[in-house]
Amino acid sequence: MSMTMSEKILAKASNQEKVEAGEIIMADIDVAMIHDLTGPLTLQALKDINTDKVWDSEKIVIPFDHQVPADTLVAAENHQMLREFVKEQGIDNFYDVYEGVCHQVLPEKGHVVPSDVIVGCDSHTCTYGALGAFSTGIGSTDMSMVFATGQLWFRVPETIQFNINGQLKENVTSKDVILNIIGQVGQDGVRYKAAEYTGDTIANMDVDDRMVLSNMAIEMGAKTGLIEPDQKTEAYLKGRTNKPYTKVSTDADAPSLEVIDIDVEDLEPQVACPNYVDNVKPASEVEDVEIDQIFIGSCTNGRINDLRQAASVLKGNTIKKGVRALVIPASRTIYQQALDEGLIDIFVKAGALVCNPCCGPCLGGHIGLIGDGEVSLSTSNRNFKGRQGSPEGSVYLSSAIVAAESAITGHITAPEKK
Numbered sequence: 001m002s003m004t005m006s007e008k009i010l011a012k013a014s015n016q017e018k019v020e021a022g023e024i025i026m027a028d029i030d031v032a033m034i035h036d037l038t039g040p041l042t043l044q045a046l047k048d049i050n051t052d053k054v055w056d057s058e059k060i061v062i063p064f065d066h067q068v069p070a071d072t073l074v075a076a077e078n079h080q081m082l083r084e085f086v087k088e089q090g091i092d093n094f095y096d097v098y099e100g101v102c103h104q105v106l107p108e109k110g111h112v113v114p115s116d117v118i119v120g121c122d123s124h125t126c127t128y129g130a131l132g133a134f135s136t137g138i139g140s141t142d143m144s145m146v147f148a149t150g151q152l153w154f155r156v157p158e159t160i161q162f163n164i165n166g167q168l169k170e171n172v173t174s175k176d177v178i179l180n181i182i183g184q185v186g187q188d189g190v191r192y193k194a195a196e197y198t199g200d201t202i203a204n205m206d207v208d209d210r211m212v213l214s215n216m217a218i219e220m221g222a223k224t225g226l227i228e229p230d231q232k233t234e235a236y237l238k239g240r241t242n243k244p245y246t247k248v249s250t251d252a253d254a255p256s257l258e259v260i261d262i263d264v265e266d267l268e269p270q271v272a273c274p275n276y277v278d279n280v281k282p283a284s285e286v287e288d289v290e291i292d293q294i295f296i297g298s299c300t301n302g303r304i305n306d307l308r309q310a311a312s313v314l315k316g317n318t319i320k321k322g323v324r325a326l327v328i329p330a331s332r333t334i335y336q337q338a339l340d341e342g343l344i345d346i347f348v349k350a351g352a353l354v355c356n357p358c359c360g361p362c363l364g365g366h367i368g369l370i371g372d373g374e375v376s377l378s379t380s381n382r383n384f385k386g387r388q389g390s391p392e393g394s395v396y397l398s399s400a401i402v403a404a405e406s407a408i409t410g411h412i413t414a415p416e417k418k
């Protein structure tokens, strides 16, 4: 029978020949992730079900990223609690405060391979779909069941495949592609379905850029955001992991498949305006918006490509007086790479503040918050009311190129047409 990628992966994970969209299945979990914010809740839930030992310590990954280094006593105590848990359970895949944002660290350190079923206590766990894994965010109570049994139930999702074609213009990135798609389908346009990205635009993108698309699948309600593994996937995995894996693809005649064609040939840089991710406009239409802060970073756009793009804009330029520019590499490895390539030097000379790898102001709980009436232009993925601090502040979302251009001028700025 013809099946989608999701159906094939979930069939294998539930030891069946075939599954169909709508079916409820019990899947074996390959990787389970908790971090410093959601981990403590999972440990509490695990206590509530009287479980002392996790099902498989090798399949659990714990990065600290949201509040690192600890900025409050509560955060410090949560970190302590999790460090003790890691010791007591013999969890080797533990990344303390210095390693980076979970959704960069897991792929980077080789924990993600195609056709894995991965769950994480974080909504952007869908990022790993870029490597062909069925990965999704779950709550901490569900995670306690995974920790106890190694399994979780799923409703097999239908699939919406975005068939994306066309050559992107020079200053247009995968962030612009996904913002444009979300603007078209809306924030619940793919609710509880699997998003899939195919087409020649995707084939030409490297894995870092593909992760931006998969990362933001949740912003249109999708359960996961899959990309069929290819040679670029294999090149990314090489040297990172020895885990065996299988590759699957979607059959064109799978009954639960819907295809939406997207042409990006003429796409311009995009911006999501407050307070919804689907309130998307071309950057050129919101150039009158003055900004107080830019944030280049997060699990969406804190990767080396983003830092290179931002540095090429900022090189030899100065950040406008009155604008705070925060640059936060998504991981220690990326930080090191940016240092080696001279990018950090460019940022510091331009007047940016380079912070340690972490989520930063992305969810408004740690560093770099904005106050009443302030405007942030951010390369992250959410601009809900209050997301980066004050509910009276506003958050716009863009690529690193638009953010860097805007840091120089002090207002949202579309890069020059090339």
Ligand SMILES: CC(C)[C@H](C(=O)O)[C@@H](O)C(=O)O
Pocket: 037, 038, 066, 121, 122, 123, 124, 137, 363
């Ligand atoms: C803290 C965590 C539960 C949350 C999420 O699940 O997404 C955060 O990472 C976010 O981006 O809002």
Ligand code: SF4
Pocket: 066, 101, 102, 103, 122, 124, 298, 299, 300, 358, 359, 362, 363, 380, 381
């Ligand atoms: S960078 Fe932002 S979106 Fe990503 S995990 Fe951290 S808080 Fe969530």
